Amino acid sequence: xxxxxxxxxxxxxxxxxxxxxxxxxxxxxxxxxxxxxxxxxxxxxxxxxxxxxxxxxxxxxxxxxxxxxxxxxxxxxxxxxxxxxxxxxxxxxxxxxxxxxxxxxxxxxxxxxxxxxxxxxxxxxxxxxxxxxxxxxxxxxxxxxxxxxxxxxxxxxxxxxxxxxxxxxxxxxxxxxxxxxxxxxxxxxxxxxxxxxxxxxxxxxxxxxxxxxxxxxxxxxxxxxxxxxxxxxxxxxxxxxxxxxxxxxxxxxxxxxxxxxxxxxxxxxxxxxxxxxxxxxxxxxxxxxxxxxxxxxxxxxxxxxxxxxxxxxxxxxxxxxxxxxxxxxxxxxxxxxxxxxxxxxxxxxxxxxxxxxxxxxxxxxxxxxxxxxxxxxxxxxxxxxxxxxxxxxxxxxxxxxxxxxxxxxxxxxxxxxxxxxx
Amino acid sequence: xxxxxxxxxxxxxxxxxxxxxxxxxxxxxxxxxxxxxxxxxxxxxxxxxxxxxxxxxxxxxxxxxxxxxxxxxxxxxxxxxxxxxxxxxxxxxxxxxxxxxxxxxxxxxxxxxxxxxxxxxxxxxxxxxxxxxxxxxxxxxxxxxxxxxxxxxxxxxxxxxxxxxxxxxxxxxxxxxxxxxxxxxxxxxxxxxxxxxxxxxxxxxxxxxxxxxxxxxxxxxxxxxxxxxxxxxxxxxxxxxxxxxxxxxxxxxxxxxxxxxxxxxxxxxxxxxxxxxxxxxxxxxxxxxxxxxxxxxxxxxxxxxxxxxxxxxxxxxxxxxxxxxxxxxxxxxxxxxxxxxxxxxxxxxxxxxxxxxxxxxxxxxxxxxxxxxxxxxxxxxxxxxxxxxxxxxxxxxxxxxxxxxxxxxxxxxxxxxxxxxxxxxxxxxxxxxxxxxxxxxxxxxxxxxxxxxxxxxxxxxxxxxxxxxxxxxxxxxxxxxxxxxxxxxxxxxx
Numbered sequence: 042x043x044x045x046x047x048x049x050x051x052x053x054x055x056x057x058x059x060x061x062x063x064x065x066x067x068x069x070x071x072x073x074x075x076x077x078x079x080x081x082x083x084x085x086x087x088x089x090x091x092x093x094x095x096x097x098x099x100x101x102x103x104x105x106x107x108x109x110x111x112x113x114x115x116x117x118x119x120x121x122x123x124x125x126x127x128x129x130x131x132x133x134x135x136x137x138x139x140x141x142x143x144x145x146x147x148x149x150x151x152x153x154x155x156x157x158x159x160x161x162x163x164x165x166x167x168x169x170x171x172x173x174x175x176x177x178x179x180x181x182x183x184x185x186x187x188x189x190x191x192x193x194x195x196x197x198x199x200x201x202x203x204x205x206x207x208x209x210x211x212x213x214x215x216x217x218x219x220x221x222x223x224x225x226x227x228x229x230x231x232x233x234x235x236x237x238x239x240x241x242x243x244x245x246x247x248x249x250x251x252x253x254x255x256x257x258x259x260x261x262x263x264x265x266x267x268x269x270x271x272x273x274x275x276x277x278x279x280x281x282x283x284x285x286x287x288x289x290x291x292x293x294x295x296x297x298x299x300x301x302x303x304x305x306x307x308x309x310x311x312x313x314x315x316x317x318x319x320x321x322x323x324x325x326x327x328x329x330x331x332x333x334x335x336x337x338x339x340x341x342x343x344x345x346x347x348x349x350x351x352x353x354x355x356x357x358x359x360x361x362x363x364x365x366x367x368x369x370x371x372x373x374x375x376x377x378x379x380x381x382x383x384x385x386x387x388x389x390x391x392x393x394x395x396x397x398x399x400x401x402x403x404x405x406x407x408x409x410x411x412x413x414x415x416x417x418x419x420x421x422x423x424x425x426x427x428x429x430x431x432x433x434x435x436x437x438x439x440x441x442x443x444x445x446x447x448x449x450x451x452x453x454x455x456x457x458x459x460x461x462x463x
Numbered sequence: 464x465x466x467x468x469x470x471x472x473x474x475x476x477x478x479x480x481x482x483x484x485x486x487x488x489x490x491x492x493x494x495x496x497x498x499x500x501x502x503x504x505x506x507x508x509x510x511x512x513x514x515x516x517x518x519x520x521x522x523x524x525x526x527x528x529x530x531x532x533x534x535x536x537x538x539x540x541x542x543x544x545x546x547x548x549x550x551x552x553x554x555x556x557x558x559x560x561x562x563x564x565x566x567x568x569x570x571x572x573x574x575x576x577x578x579x580x581x582x583x584x585x586x587x588x589x590x591x592x593x594x595x596x597x598x599x600x601x602x603x604x605x606x607x608x609x610x611x612x613x614x615x616x617x618x619x620x621x622x623x624x625x626x627x628x629x630x631x632x633x634x635x636x637x638x639x640x641x642x643x644x645x646x647x648x649x650x651x652x653x654x655x656x657x658x659x660x661x662x663x664x665x666x667x668x669x670x671x672x673x674x675x676x677x678x679x680x681x682x683x684x685x686x687x688x689x690x691x692x693x694x695x696x697x698x699x700x701x702x703x704x705x706x707x708x709x710x711x712x713x714x715x716x717x718x719x720x721x722x723x724x725x726x727x728x729x730x731x732x733x734x735x736x737x738x739x740x741x742x743x744x745x746x747x748x749x750x751x752x753x754x755x756x757x758x759x760x761x762x763x764x765x766x767x768x769x770x771x772x773x774x775x776x777x778x779x780x781x782x783x784x785x786x787x788x789x790x791x792x793x794x795x796x797x798x799x800x801x802x803x804x805x806x807x808x809x810x811x812x813x814x815x816x817x818x819x820x821x822x823x824x825x826x827x828x829x830x831x832x833x834x835x836x837x838x839x840x841x842x843x844x845x846x847x848x849x850x851x852x853x854x855x856x857x858x859x860x861x862x863x864x865x866x867x868x869x870x871x872x873x874x875x876x877x878x879x880x881x882x883x884x885x886x887x888x889x890x891x892x893x894x895x896x897x898x899x900x901x902x903x904x905x906x907x908x909x910x911x912x913x914x915x916x917x918x919x920x921x922x923x924x925x926x927x928x929x930x931x932x933x934x935x936x937x938x939x940x941x942x943x944x945x946x947x948x949x950x951x952x953x954x955x956x957x
Contacts, residue, residue: 057517057518057519058643061519062519062550063547064514066554072489073491076491078496078886078905080496083489092513092514093511093512093513099645102602102642113512114511116503116509116510117511119503120500120879122493123491132602133541163603217487220469220470220485221469319475391561391723395721414557414558415559415723418712418714418723438475441477441480444479445477
């Protein structure tokens with residue numbers, strides 16, 4: 042959750058691996074970069090140029106690592122003076138030895154005059170990463186309010202606010218999903234003051250409570266903060282899905298309807314018409330080739346139900362749905378969207394996936410990196426649905442990329458060659 | 464920023480929004496370049512580690528385990544310790560890697576991981592029927608102080624009661640203690656090499672002529688090249704932790720069932736017979752030598768800890784040792800391959816001689832590559848040894864003394880320090896891994912990828928760099944990078 046924030050030091054308080062693995066691997070991109078050398082600022086690829094970690098050693102584990110963490114963070118701020126703040130994450134080992142990261146955060150924050158948020162996120166906490174999402178939401182919210190109270194200048198002033206200020210909650214800018222999404226809302230006449238947390242600046246996050254409306258995309262990992270904002274600041278929320286034609290159109294209509302302005306609703310229809318016209322030729326080309334193909338979806342949680350309708354828009358049939366960390370309401374939403382008879386599995390193991398492949402015979406398996414190569418060995422095409430093959434996939438225009446990658450996966454000549462008798 | 468051209472075209476083409484069209488201008492965090500405070504550049508003087516060139520200890524133990532036939536690592540820790548490692552294997556090999564997790568939750572953190580291990584092992588044995596389970600510990604289980612041996616005994620007892628005594632013959636167990644705060648992935652592999660031999664190897668009293676090899680983090684292509692050389696030598700051999708046919712498998716012709724067990728990997732039986740071996744070779748002093756040395760102490764099997772056979776000198780050394788031990792001459796076919804490598808070196812010497820090169824990576828790779836670049840007449844400038852290693856530093860000093868160079872060796876440092884040196888004094892070429900892409904782009908110096916990890920280009924795991932033929936391929940990689948970046952197109956014709 043904190044990773045996509047672009048202008049803070051992400052300090053992993055842990056032995057070396059925890060920082061190493063989370064460094065520049067997930068594709069939540071940003072447009073901020075450190076100067077490499079005088080006049081050189083050119084890397085297009087990575088938003089997280091550096092990985093900061095305390096790289097805890099045996100000595101540190103025995104004698105405690107809070108001192109080291111404090112020194113490390115102060116050094117990191119000196120080395121990277123452009124950082125607008127920091128997030129400290131603790132992990133299994135540093136949580137077990139009981140390092141007080143909140144105290145360190147307070148001390149460093151006071152010393153450097155920049156916000157430092159301590160996120161307690163040991164790996165053994167909760168059933169899956171879903172708990173980590175939840176923790177980040179609630180801890181971050183509490184900290185945010187506290188910090189804002191001490192620094193009221195961080196919020197938007199009354200005269201800076203507009204009636205059209207909104208937040209997008211729960212979009213992590215995977216492969217630049219925000220590129221096709223943000224202009225849709227801007228064309229409606231809205232001003233996006235913050236995205237939680239894709240390509241976000243920490244100062245924008247302090248303005249979360251100043252919006253009039255929260256538009257919630259990922260409804261597993263970030264609904265929590267939207268609900269907290271509703272309770273604490275009476276900011277209503279609109280739940281949307283920004284994948285696929287019908288759902289993105291509905292998102293625009295719902296948001297416009299919330300504002301209740303005729304002009305905005307008219308604009309929404311205009312945008313939908315314009316965007317549909319822009320992508321329909323490409324999509325119909327793909328639809329023709331994908332029609333009737335069977336697809337199984339296995340991703341985090343919300344994308345499963347976000348994508349059921351998307352697959353149907355491409356003429357495909359969803360034959361199985363699985364999630365790793367879906368909660369009850371995720372499954373309710375999946376059930377509402379799929380056809381009767383669709384197989385649904387919670388957190389499937391490899392045997393269940395195998396059985397699914399045998400009984401459902403999917404032509405395509407939408408899944409993450411770890412399963413992607415396993416399922417390919419069964420001769421079933423797969424698509425990396427966590428970080429995408431080549432995104433963005435969101436919004437109207439991202440849909441063409443999504444369709445293209447599905448077409449490439451399903452219709453590649455290699456599958457026929459693999460099936461040829463030899 | 465957001466208002467991209469792609470949002471303005473009236474019709475999105477079939478190709479969609481390509482990365483070219485997505486090209487985004489980056490924004491700097493500070494108005495202008497701010498150099499780091501000089502006293503904070505050396506990693507040794509900092510508490511913060513910036514851009515480590517090493518990863519966690521369990522990873523190395525899991526790597527070794529995945530080179531064993533029908534073996535599954537069982538990770539005694541939280542799910543992340545398994546998930547991230549599996550991601551890494553998927554990235555590097557583009558292959559599946561089955562790894563089991565004890566899936567620690569709060570109760571395990573409070574009460575210990577006994578329940579997780581006992582139940583997890585039972586599930587794993589009855590569902591996956593592995594021939595071997597390597598129990599790999601993690602930071603959390605080591606901090607809690609899990610008594611793995613007693614947990615395992617309990618698991619076995621429970622399984623015996625439930626399934627009958629036959630179940631005890633099904634699966635062998637190896638326990639590898641890998642608290643990540645006590646070392647990197649290199650040490651994890653090293654420990655695994657020792658623990659596997661400790662747990663499995665026996666001496667039957669009938670010595671064999673077999674030569675044993677512990678390869679370290681050599682990739683499938685390297686292992687195949689090593690086998691090719693040993694086959695030409697005509698010696699009986701076994702490669703322990705042989706990932707060549709477990710982490711590089713064909714799409715068709717596989718038994719595509721769950722559990723997915725690739726046909727390759729070192730057999731448990733091969734470990735058992737290691738005590739009878741004629742000799743054991745560790746081809747990575749930091750990743751595997753502990754295993755070779757243990758076998759030598761326990762069963763008096765002669766152990767040879769040699770540098771990775773990369774380049775002419777190191778490959779010569781390996782083959783000469785093998786020849787001496789086995790009493791078999793080096794055949795003409797191998798001399799021919801050596802000649803081809805020398806021929807390629809002679810043909811490209813004007814491109815390689817006096818080129819300044821910076822290196823980064825795991826100790827065994829970097830130490831061996833330093834000799835190779837010296838053989839090519841290149842000048843090593845800044846050498847980052849990602850995991851602190853006395854043997855690698857010694858080896859690098861030795862070769863640099865021989866060739867009369869004075870590189871800066873950053874032993875166990877981080878990439879931040881190394882990259883800062885490169886920015887001040889750019890080399891002509893960088894030999895490093897995928898995490899060196901940023902610095903390569905920033906200082907506009909070509910990067911030749913090798914070692915661990917390479918996940919951003921295709922085929923590197925299959926293309927050998929060891930042996931003479933591997934050396935020739937590695938040389939081609941190096942020279943082509945130089946030609947691409949340092950030569951105008953009209954001067955590359957001869």
